[in-house]
Amino acid sequence: MGQTGRVQELWRALSQVALADRSLDDVLGEVTDIAARSIPGAEATSITLVRGDKAFTAAHTGEMALAADELQYERGYGPCMDAGRAGVVLRVDDMRTEQRWREYTARVLEVGVRSSLSMPLPYQGSSIGALNIYSTQPAAFASQDSEEAATAVAEAVAVLVANADAHDRLGAHAHNMRLAMESRAVIEQAKGVLMAQQGVDAEQAFEVMRDASQRYNRKLRDIARGIVESTQRRQ
Template sequence: MTDQQPLDPTHAFAELGRIKLHETDLDGVLLQVATLAKRTIPGIEDASVSLIRAKNARTAAFTGELARQMDERQYEEGGGPCMEAAATLAVVSVPDLGDEQRWPHYTPAALKAGVHSSLSVGLPMHEDVTGALNMYSRKPDAFDDEAVVLARTFSGYAAVAVSNAHTYDATTTLAQHMQAAMEHRAVIEQAKGIIMASRHCTADEAFKILSKLSQDTNRKLRDVAAALVEQAPASPKR
């Protein structure tokens, strides 16, 4: 991703508030968060956003390969600043990885990759999902006290945008599932009507016939119903 001009924090906060949820998805919002963080918080070479649910962790957005690789190394080792920040929803600052003792497996790998300092801030997401905004630098002591304070403030604004995006995404997905369920129910009812007319049976008997056909052909009930409706002769026009 190409570098962009530094952004004034006030403008960055306004950008977070102007994200149009209907024009993107959750990962799109998270990419905007990572990109704005890189442009706003001094010292960042690469930024990312981690999402963690139970034991499953993934990097949902990143501004460069360095951030993605460092995140994934922490997932593999089961520990590191981004995972600690996500678990505690706190700020985890690593001024100099050369002096770091907390993560004996991750630290050598990070140093080998050229990372010498990092900053991770926990992001409350939604119910059982937590996250972290991760910032990496090849320089030691890249994030001074002012950068830490700014990162904490930025993350507060980002958390609101991310929470709204997660809720919007979940609501949209639920609506899509409900719409699909209604469509499936409609085609099943049509198929039952066709069976009732041809077999002169009740609705319950028609459903049993449809269910048995589904089992015998090892196909989903809705697929069997759809095929039956499609094969049915069209009603004569009056």
């Protein structure tokens, strides 16, 4: 298969990654697996996301990738972090002779990394992180095939990360909204119980629950749920 066909296969595989009913971690884990299988020379891959001043590994395939990433986070610099922050491609052909990150390269050799390729994840004119590819062999990514394949994967990964992140935030928001609605419903039920039992109005019933919440250091919805459940048990 030629390079054009390989890139088309990459896009096909990435386009088939499902987002619905999956966590962001799960989606990104599948993406790193695809990258590890598809990029010539790759032995381990990871996705570094940059949020403000913080960088972290969102997913990885191969423990070597995670170890190499974390060595960079400890120091606050390195090829994957610099690629993600600056939006530039950074390739290291041989960690033994690399001069740009001397403390990092000395340590990363200990975990088996000899060469690496870090591709920025471009999104809306900026970079949201980097796709990191590692090998135990020198110059594993020196060929044009490796860089072209990695570029194609990084572009697709950036879209998937952004979409999956948005989907994840939407799911969390919906979950929080559902909890809020359920809490409101049980509070209204409990107010009705207190109004019937104690002959108080709605505002006074709410004050009774709020006082109990403060006195027993329990959430208001838990106090309300206890009132409703106690009434149901007596029926």
